[in-house]
Amino acid sequence: MAANMLRLYLTCIRNTLEAAMCLQNFPCQEVERHNKPEVELKTSPELLLNSVVICRNEAEKCLIETSINSLRISLKVKQAYELENILTKKFLRFLSMRAEAFQVLRRKPVQGYDISFLITNYHCEEMQKQRLIDFIVQFMEDIDKEISELKLSVNTRGRLVATEFLKQFI
């Protein structure tokens, strides 16, 4: 059931991205010879499309904002309790610090979200659109997987630490 919900959520995001990822080069209207990602500036409303929020549940959602030459995807990941919260923050901060290596990752997440991507027309010229969408969806699945595996490793190690310590007394 949970896997099915995840599939539906990811399929919805994938379809939205396929529609939204139609980017073209657009020199800045306001400053000569500048070329900026319009979705970051948000100064000219005619260049921006309606943003879409896809919610998996109250805690998890995905915001997709599009403009003529750039696309911004922001994710909010589930954080149920303290340990999960800190593992998620640690992992996502680890990824964001390496944003340069990822190229399409934003160094700081958008306000209210945990991690953000910024895709520009230049990225679309370098990389195949389908593969790029595959990457984003795989990224989201990987975040989920990694955090649950980190949680599991902490619990397993905790159990082992306790058992070995107590065994000494027998």
Add this chain to the structure above:
Amino acid sequence: MILLQSPSKYLLQILTTRLENLDKGVELDSYWIEFNDVRYHVQASMKNPNLLFLSVSLPPPPPETVSFGGLPPGAIEAIKAAYGVVAQILDPPRDGFSLTLKLNLSKLPPDEEHKHGVLTKIASVREVVLGAPLRVFLKQLASRTVASDIDKVVALVHRPMESFFLIPQVEKVTVVFPMRFKDSIDILLATSFLKEFVDARRTAGLNNAPPCSWSPSPPPELKGAPPEALSSNAGFVSFVIFPRHVEGRKLDRTVWSLSTFHAYVSYHVKCSEGFMHTRMRRRVESLIQALDGAKPDYEKAVKATQNRSFKRLSLKDGRSSLKSFS
């Protein structure tokens, strides 16, 4: 290595190497620190290859603990009992240290097994000295004698300016650790590990292990203790030690496990964080590879390296071409 070992590997290696190379004696002057709270110093000279000076600095005790002249109560008797004539306590100890022992390697027992046993005991100097007061209480428990401090809260030092508490009774001794960590992530990981102790004892058939409990606030047994000593950010862990846990050979192991409990938890918290970092790095690499797969040039580059072929030239080819000329 899951459990912390009592004899310090480094110290044991220094001692055995020294013993094996007595005639080739070299100058030795080494400082090191264990578990972030106890400092050691070993010094030996070529003039007297049989003599070794071992200095130990113990963590400074907080005000609520009892100590006699820098050493924990019962330490001097424990040293004499463990080492006999091999070690001599130097008074005053070396500058900056709480205890200096003059070890005379010529006074070791002649047969190999006993010799190694004494060297191992010397390497466990931390357990002997720092664990001495705990040992006194647990020995009284084992022999079921009535202690003078019965039903009172006793504070013993185990880390710099931090103590843990004992409530000795005739039939059992309750040991309570207020757990403190500096880093916020350490606190969370440690709390989740400590909570596991209660669950671990219930499962896995550990019924004979000491009953343990964890609570975020000081347990009722600690009513008589001073409030400054009762601050903690990772809760309080209590163990109830019964005579069966301290009879015979188990006494030494129990003393070691309890006196290094905080170091044990801290060690595993750090290992856990290191493991998480390794996992995250691996995940980043796999994601970057997936991203590279999105670039069409990547595939072309991969195919190009696979299709390159070279014709191997050998000397025979060279000679045959020469022959054709001559």
